[in-house]
Amino acid sequence: MLQIFLRFLTLGLMSFGGPAAHIGYFRQTFVNELGWLDDKHYASFVALSQFMPGPGSSQVGFAIGYHRGGLLGAIAAFAGFTLPSFILMYLLAVTTAAWLGNEYMQGIVHGLKLLAVVVVADAVIAMFKQFCQRQPSRLLMLGSAAAILILPFLWTQIALLILAAILGGLFLSATESEPNQPEPIRLNYLSLGLFVVLFVASFFSLHLGVEAGLFGEFFRVGSLVFGGGHVVLPLLETAVGDTMSGDRFLTGYAFAQAVPGPMFTFATFLGAEMMLDNPFIGAAIATVAIFLPGFLLMLVGLRSWHAIAARPKMAGMLAGVNACVVGLLAGALYQPVFTQGVLSAVDMAVVLLGFGALKLFKPQMLLLVLGFSVCGIGLIFMA
Template identity: 65%
Template structure:
């Protein structure tokens, strides 16, 4: 367990670049260097993480730890990989009131907000090319973008995801495996029952008319558990659902500050929950950060435990893959809406900001620099401007 923790903790210290980069780090370390599993097994874990809602790279890390040391191994991998970013974002949250007194700090944060525009715009472009190749998928993307822009809210997003799954099941199903014999799907119903129970309970907490004063930490847990249950694609896709979920508890500028700071630290993007939980639960910020972080990661891990042994049979069902394709197209629309509001509207204030964003995006696509250097460049640019 200690070996698993140390390996993932060391990766959590240096893993800049988002889920795609994390998956590359994992393959180099656990397949090529340590040989804990082979390429075929690793590829199957990556495929399953894309199939399930939740934080993709963290789910792969959890599955590697589970393969190496059972459930405790999975937990050791999760804690090790997430701990560096959790600590940094928690410290940002509890010291932000002091740090924001300095103009240079405000400048650095503004620079990181501009970086967020570049990074999310790139994510939208990549996901559009990956998930919106068919006319039906493009229509789903545009519909979700228009509806969520005009009528923001987590209930609206949930309804759109369900609609996209139905549409995808009917019109985006793959025909590649229709001639193959269907394999039986053997799910772990214990973990599925726990996931379902928590999902229903969190839904009742959020939409049952219980006030935030009455719900307390259970309400905080429910907010982040719902987000973790509904996010397909991981990474930046979590942004619109999180913003809708916690929008009443903090200002848009405060939320974007946390997102900008999350760009500057290594590790999973879902660790943003540590910052948000500490900012929302100001009476005991460490407790709020822990509850929010646990809640947002938990559903993805539970679903991995449900399907770890049945991923191949599930991926061979055209209706299931079609539903996932529809959901993926829908979340591209969500992310496009979030790119405009709150990211673009909160970050770009004048022509100089727009110039930096356009040049930064062009250099990002042409030169493909390491994300660490990109963070440093935008932070310095923001400080100089301030």
């Protein structure tokens, strides 16, 4: 277990670049260098992580840990990979509020908000190309984006995801028929039952105290996020509601771009902010709650992902949900990311130049963070 923990801790310290980069790091380390599993097994874990809601790259790491050391190995992998970003996001949450009155710190934060516009716009375009290749997918994406902009509520998002799954099953299924004797599906019903109980309870958790309410909010978000990474943004923005300012929310999101490891540790920052009287407890609850649904569902399907994916109706439902997710992220690109980040024509110019630099030169995320921070300070003197 210690070996698993240390390997993933090392990756958690150096894994900049988001979920796609993390999956590349995992393959290089555990397939090519250590030989803990072969390419076929690794590809199956990546496919399953795309099928299930939750943090995609962290789910792949969880599956590798499970393959290597059972449930304890999976927990060790999660703890090692997440710990560095958890610590960094917690420290940023409890220290930066005191600095925000400083003029230069305000400039840095503003620059990071502009970076958030660039990063989310790039994610929307990339996901549109990947998940919206067919006409029904594009219509689902556009309808979801319009609906969430007009009705920016949690129930809207849940309803859109359910509707997208139904429409995907009807219009996006593969043309071939179901096999006559499909491979039987063997599920982990204990994990499935625990997930269902916690998901239902999350809608009533606000009545059970502050800690339970916080757990319920973030568990529900983790249960509804398909694709991981930036997709968590619109659901979290709805979940925090009026408990913090839009400025502070986007500051945390910008910080999440700058630290290594999973972007879901954005929840660490938000949890600390939402429990100012005991920020560490808030950060820990939010972090565990947002990761837990994805891990429970990975345990449900680890043994049967081939049988699940082989059914055309299931594949169509997943395609519909993915298209809806792109629409939700496109809505979040406008509100709150663009509306609270871009405040002038100069800001828009910085965003356009930054987006061009990202696409043309593909710099490391750390360089983008430094560059936009400097731009933010420079904008102070141009005001």
